[in-house]
Amino acid sequence: MQILLCESAEQVGARAADIIEARIRRGPAVLGLATGSSPRTTYLELIRRHREEQLSFSQVRAFTLDEYAGLPAEHEQSYWSTIRRELVDHVDLPLEHLFTPRGDAPNLRGEAQRYDAAIVSAGGVDVQILGIGANGHIGFNEPTSSLESRTRVKTLAGATREDNARFFPEGNVPRLCLTQGLGTIREARWAVLVAMGSNKANAVRAMVEGPVSAHCPASVLQLHPQAVVILDPAAAADLTLLDYYREAQELNEQLLSYR
Ligand code: GLP
Numbered sequence: 001m002q003i004l005l006c007e008s009a010e011q012v013g014a015r016a017a018d019i020i021e022a023r024i025r026r027g028p029a030v031l032g033l034a035t036g037s038s039p040r041t042t043y044l045e046l047i048r049r050h051r052e053e054q055l056s057f058s059q060v061r062a063f064t065l066d067e068y069a070g071l072p073a074e075h076e077q078s079y080w081s082t083i084r085r086e087l088v089d090h091v092d093l094p095l096e097h098l099f100t101p102r103g104d105a106p107n108l109r110g111e112a113q114r115y116d117a118a119i120v121s122a123g124g125v126d127v128q129i130l131g132i133g134a135n136g137h138i139g140f141n142e143p144t145s146s147l148e149s150r151t152r153v154k155t156l157a158g159a160t161r162e163d164n165a166r167f168f169p170e171g172n173v174p175r176l177c178l179t180q181g182l183g184t185i186r187e188a189r190w191a192v193l194v195a196m197g198s199n200k201a202n203a204v205r206a207m208v209e210g211p212v213s214a215h216c217p218a219s220v221l222q223l224h225p226q227a228v229v230i231l232d233p234a235a236a237a238d239l240t241l242l243d244y245y246r247e248a249q250e251l252n253e254q255l256l257s258y259r
Contacts, residue, residue, distance in 0.1 A: 001208060001222055002252075003245040004230045009196045012230045013041025016194050019228065020046060020127050021055055023190070028059040029126045030119075032185070034139075035064065035082045038131030038194050043087040050091040057093035063119050064100040065130070065139040065185070069153060069176035072104040077167050101151065101178040108153045112178050116151035119184065128188035132195050135159050136203045136216035140179035145217045149181030182220045191224050196232035204231060205238040 006012045016039070023029050033039075049055040064079050073080040080100040088098050099118060105111035119125060130138050135157060141149065142157040154177055156164075161173045185191065195204050207218035208229060221227040236242065 001224070002228045002248075003208065003236075003239075004228060004249060005236055005242070005246055006230060006232055009041045009232050010045075012194050012196055012232050013039075013043075013045045015230050016042040016129065016192050017045040017049065019190060019192050020129070021049060023127050024055065024057065024060060029061075030122050030124065031060055031062045032125040032128030032130075032180075032188055033062050033064050033083050033087065034129045034131045035066075035079045035086070036131040038196060038200075039129050040086060041196075042129060042194060046087065047090040055091075057091040060093050061097040061122055062088070062093060062099065063115075063122070063125060063180075064098075065128075066177055066179035067101045067103040068174040069103050069108055069178060070174050073100065073102065075103075078103060103174075103178060108176070108178060112151045112153055115178065116180070116184055119151075119180070125188035127190045127192060128185060130185070130191060130193040130218075130221075132193060132200055132203050132207060132218050133160055134163060134199050134203055136206055136218050138182070138185060138193070138218045138221075140177045141182050141185075141217040143217060144214050145182055147212070147214055147217075147220045147223075148183040150184050151178065151180045153177070154179050182217055186220060186224055189226060191221055191227040193218065193221065193227070193229045194231075195229070195235040198234040198237065200235045201238040204229070204235050205240075209240060 004015050064083055067079045071078040101115040102111050140154050165173050206216035210216055210219055212219045212222050
């Protein structure tokens with residue numbers, strides 16, 4: 001696991017965008033997209049590079065991590081609508097290259113299996129962007145999710161529903177969702193997790209320095225060969241080995257600049 005310590009949320013976004021850009025410029029790519037506030041600076045930076053530096057998404061296919069059950073794609077809080085608003089509608093990614101599980105599918109279990117299979121038949125995800133929930137979830141894999149899980153229907157934790165209640169002013173936060181499983185996410189060739197803010201510091205410490213445990217689903221990234229965790233100072237504040245991460249980061253950057 002590589003830890004990148006940044007000065008600000010904007011710098012977090014720029015570092016994550018560097019990894020995505022490098023992959024996109026190499027040829028057709030499959031991206032895994034997270035929703036939520038954490039990847040916003042990453043998406044803003046990608047949009048800027050698209051507008052100002054000819055970064056094209058025309059050869060990109062994108063799979064979102066998750067979706068609320070019960071919401072049709074057109075609902076303004078569906079993750080289909082959210083990812084369009086936050087990224088897809090501002091770049092040249094063809095809409096037919098954007099995939100989300102259908103939250104209003106009549107057979108949710110079947111839909112989850114179909115979605116998982118679609119990711120595999122697309123050749124798997126090249127770069128998966130992730131945020132982390134304050135309870136350590138990634139996607140909507142709540143604590144106690146199997147580390148081997150595939151895309152499936154999950155019950156949202158009370159804490160997650162409270163965190164997301166701000167998007168549902170009428171109080172009707174969905175109780176169920178479809179989410180890529182931890183086993184699915186682990187198959188991405190790169191996993192890039194971005195976190196900012198003090199409310200993530202505990203979860204970040206459990207993910208990076210705690211045991212690999214279903215109690216902190218994000219800790220599964222310790223098993224990933226190419227996981228990068230990009231943090232602002234507040235999200236990194238509870239890590240115990242900060243000096244070591246800083247030194248490793250500096251040395252890595254020197255090595256890269258020799259190439
Ligand atoms: C949401 C999403 C996750 C996201 C997380 C954190 O519920 N399902 O993909 O990473 O919770 O959200 P935020 O980035 O807004 O803190």
